[in-house]
Amino acid sequence: MFVVKYRKIFYSFTALLVAFSIFSVSYWGLNLGIDFKGGAIAEVEYQNRPAKSDVEASIKTLNFGEFSVRPTGDNAFIIRTRDLTNIERQQFITSIGVGSATTTASSTISGATLKRFDSVGPVLGQELAQKSTTAIIFVIIAIVLFITFAFRGVSEPVSSFKYGLVAVVALVHDVIVPTGIYAFLGRNGGFEVDALFVTAILVILGFSVHDTIVVFDRTRENLKHAPAKKPFYEIVGESISQTFARSINTSLTTVLALIALFVFGPEATRNFSLVMMIGIIVGTYSSIFLGSPLLVTIQKMKEKKGK
Amino acid sequence: MSKIRLFAVILLVLGVIIGYFVNASQHSGNGWMSKYPFKLGLDLNGGSHLVYQAEVSSSTTDVDGAMQSLRDVIEKRINAFGVSEPIVQTETAKIAGGESIHKLIVEIPGVTDPKEAIALIGQTPQLEFRIEKSNPEKIDAKLLASTTLSTTTLAGMLNARYEQATLTGRYLQKATILFDQKSGKPQIGLEFNSEGADIFAKLTGENIGKVIGIFLDGTPISLPVVNDAIKDGKAVITGSFTVEEARSLARNLNYGALPVKVDLIGTQSIGASLGANALNASVLAGEWGFLIVAIFLILWYRLPGVVAVVSLGIYTVLMLAIFKLLPVVLTSAGLAGLILSIGMAVDGNILIFERMREELQKGVTLSVGIREGFSRAWLSIRDSNLSSIITALILYTLATSALVKGFALVFLIGVLVSMFTAITVSRTLLLAIGGKTYAGITKFLFGNGLKK
Numbered sequence: 001m002f003v004v005k006y007r008k009i010f011y012s013f014t015a016l017l018v019a020f021s022i023f024s025v026s027y028w029g030l031n032l033g034i035d036f037k038g039g040a041i042a043e044v045e046y047q048n049r050p051a052k053s054d055v056e057a058s059i060k061t062l063n064f065g066e067f068s069v070r071p072t073g074d075n076a077f078i079i080r081t082r083d084l085t086n087i088e089r090q091q092f093i094t095s096i097g098v099g100s101a102t103t104t105a106s107s108t109i110s111g112a113t114l115k116r117f118d119s120v121g122p123v124l125g126q127e128l129a130q131k132s133t134t135a136i137i138f139v140i141i142a143i144v145l146f147i148t149f150a151f152r153g154v155s156e157p158v159s160s161f162k163y164g165l166v167a168v169v170a171l172v173h174d175v176i177v178p179t180g181i182y183a184f185l186g187r188n189g190g191f192e193v194d195a196l197f198v199t200a201i202l203v204i205l206g207f208s209v210h211d212t213i214v215v216f217d218r219t220r221e222n223l224k225h226a227p228a229k230k231p232f233y234e235i236v237g238e239s240i241s242q243t244f245a246r247s248i249n250t251s252l253t254t255v256l257a258l259i260a261l262f263v264f265g266p267e268a269t270r271n272f273s274l275v276m277m278i279g280i281i282v283g284t285y286s287s288i289f290l291g292s293p294l295l296v297t298i299q300k301m302k303e304k305k306g307k
Numbered sequence: 308m309s310k311i312r313l314f315a316v317i318l319l320v321l322g323v324i325i326g327y328f329v330n331a332s333q334h335s336g337n338g339w340m341s342k343y344p345f346k347l348g349l350d351l352n353g354g355s356h357l358v359y360q361a362e363v364s365s366s367t368t369d370v371d372g373a374m375q376s377l378r379d380v381i382e383k384r385i386n387a388f389g390v391s392e393p394i395v396q397t398e399t400a401k402i403a404g405g406e407s408i409h410k411l412i413v414e415i416p417g418v419t420d421p422k423e424a425i426a427l428i429g430q431t432p433q434l435e436f437r438i439e440k441s442n443p444e445k446i447d448a449k450l451l452a453s454t455t456l457s458t459t460t461l462a463g464m465l466n467a468r469y470e471q472a473t474l475t476g477r478y479l480q481k482a483t484i485l486f487d488q489k490s491g492k493p494q495i496g497l498e499f500n501s502e503g504a505d506i507f508a509k510l511t512g513e514n515i516g517k518v519i520g521i522f523l524d525g526t527p528i529s530l531p532v533v534n535d536a537i538k539d540g541k542a543v544i545t546g547s548f549t550v551e552e553a554r555s556l557a558r559n560l561n562y563g564a565l566p567v568k569v570d571l572i573g574t575q576s577i578g579a580s581l582g583a584n585a586l587n588a589s590v591l592a593g594e595w596g597f598l599i600v601a602i603f604l605i606l607w608y609r610l611p612g613v614v615a616v617v618s619l620g621i622y623t624v625l626m627l628a629i630f631k632l633l634p635v636v637l638t639s640a641g642l643a644g645l646i647l648s649i650g651m652a653v654d655g656n657i658l659i660f661e662r663m664r665e666e667l668q669k670g671v672t673l674s675v676g677i678r679e680g681f682s683r684a685w686l687s688i689r690d691s692n693l694s695s696i697i698t699a700l701i702l703y704t705l706a707t708s709a710l711v712k713g714f715a716l717v718f719l720i721g722v723l724v725s726m727f728t729a730i731t732v733s734r735t736l737l738l739a740i741g742g743k744t745y746a747g748i749t750k751f752l753f754g755n756g757l758k759k
Contacts, residue, residue, distance in 0.1 A: 124707070150690050256600050
């Protein structure tokens with residue numbers, strides 16, 4: 001099968017992709033949302049939307065430090081500030097014309113409805129960061145243990161622990177690449193990292209392993225029935241071809257469902273569906289072009305050592 | 308074979324009945340079915356979500372007890388206003404540096420103005436008792452009288468003079484308004500529960516001749532001198548109240564004095580229209596998602612594809628019925644999880660079909676091919692879904708927000724149900740429609756891809 005034969009080409013491509021992602025994350029950084037760094041976000045809808053500069057001038061009088069006002073839809077603004085105390089919040093919503101009209105030097109702002117208001121204190125952000133890290137580490141450990149256990153019967157020519165290890169290499173790849181692409185999008189399109197982004201990454205972890213396991217499982221089965229002389233790389237190659245259609249089709253149906261979610265779904269889960277899509281495509285790529293070929297590489301290294 | 312066909316018909320009928328239940332329970336005005344509506348989370352229904360941090364000092368020994376009574380108190384207060392199905396829960400979380408924070412989470416559906424929601428929880432009187440220290444520092448009368456006295460200086464002065472007693476508003480049974488027999492001035496009578504009465508008896512017994520201060524929200528209200536041990540668990544706050552003040556204080560204390568101080572650290576409120584839009588968008592996305600996946604399955608897998616679509620339909624109504632029966636509180640993330648799981652639930656079917664095709668190419672009969680395909684695909688289905696189950700469980704345990712928890716729960720149920728439908732529904736239906744021979748039209752129908 002060509003995947004195993006030309007694995008070095010795919011390794012190079014993978015390396016390039018990972019390098020881009022690492023560069024993207026370290027150069028542009030992740031655009032953390034208020035879930036992580038704390039802050040407030042308000043969506044206000046007006047009967048007659050005032051000028052952006054008027055709203056800015058009105059908020060400025062409150063001296064809350066940095067803030068941003070972004071128009072959304074035909075008659076609404078999304079306003080971000082640092083996190084606000086109870087009293088500050090009331091001052092803030094009055095200043096943008098919710099409830100009663102506010103008159104500044106140059107204009108009057110009124111007729112606003114607060115559609116959404118989120119305020120996250122820094123403590124909650126720290127908690128989320130802590131729990132997200134714990135969750136990612138737990139998932140990775142649990143998956144290695146699980147694969148090691150599930151493939152415990154397999155020891156020749158590659159031990160079950162190494163299947164787990166290879167799955168983790170694929171996992172790390174599947175996390176780094178969407179994160180890198182997201183950092184790029186965050187720089188250029190204002191995409192923010194929030195709790196749902198972390199959720200998406202965790203689900204990608206699960207899905208990627210799911211995919212990798214199906215190929216490994218086929219390898220395990222083929223090993224059992226293969227004649228003793230058959231080289232390992234041929235068995236792996238065959239296993240990849242046998243599961244190829246399934247891998248592509250499963251990912252395709254999932255991506256199709258996610259496209260529907262992206263196009264028709266609510267604003268709240270739009271970024272989530274995008275990250276998931278990227279992750280699933282990347283995950284499918286890694287289980288076909290990275291995971292199983294790596295098994296062959298490990299086996300060849302072991303063979304060389306043996307000689 | 309006829310047994311299989313009978314079973315297949317039963318499955319289909321069951322699917323239709325469940326579908327009818329899901330639909331009818333949403334539309335029927337009364338009857339037992341109306342007891343099972345979908346439960347929508349705040350982000351789809353509108354409402355407020357408030358997160359408070361409880362300031363549990365290191366001296367508090369029974370943190371769990373204090374948090375528990377905090378929860379009860381807040382719940383009582385919100386219920387007094389007749390809000391439908393508020394959620395009040397406490398949570399302890401570790402943040403960086405190993406420090407624990409104790410959170411109180413309040414969800415109030417329908418109340419979309421954060422101001423109103425915070426007011427519902429109310430002014431939060433915090434009742435505590437403090438004992439005069441054995442060598443109290445004299446309070447600087449001049450400083451106390453100065454107009455520029457800040458609250459922090461005052462608190463510092465008070466802390467130097469009084470120390471916290473173990474008795475707090477937590478042990479309060481009841482507060483009533485009383486009138487002084489001589490002066491006719493309003494007072495507040497406090498009655499402790501039995502545990503509180505014991506503490507109070509011990510406290511007063513040990514501190515005869517000293518001052519036990521009654522503090523509300525850190526301010527001394529009354530500073531009586533202890534004459535004798537009080538064993539009946541009753542105390543009186545005398546102070547210069549107006550009747551109105553005394554009444555509202557007694558009421559607030561009855562709704563519950565908070566056993567610990569709380570700070571609002573996060574709020575989230577979603578307007579009803581935004582919630583309704585999110586719900587409509589989710590439903591639309593779900594319908595389109597199902598449709599696109601169904602078209603792909605039928606075009607690629609032909610007859611087995613149709614079976615997969617039927618199986619996916621049963622999967623979907625089963626999920627919706629479970630959401631109603633458990634019930635699962637649906638959020639936009641939860642619905643995203645459902646749509647995602649529609650795409651992923653197909654996986655079991657695809658694994659089976661691909662495997663079946665391989666078996667059929669070996670030249671076995673159709674029913675043998677179907678059976679072999681299933682039994683061989685099962686190991687893959689089991690192992691690969693276990694990894695998703697692990698992820699979902701960890702996600703559910705460590706989720707910090709209702710959104711993520713909602714997703715994890717739906718995802719977990721989805722994986723379990725999809726395993727079930729793949730191995731029962733799809734298998735039974737395929738065996739029921741499959742003939743004995745694999746040739747001609749059957750060969751076309753059971754083939755796949757672009758080949759004839």
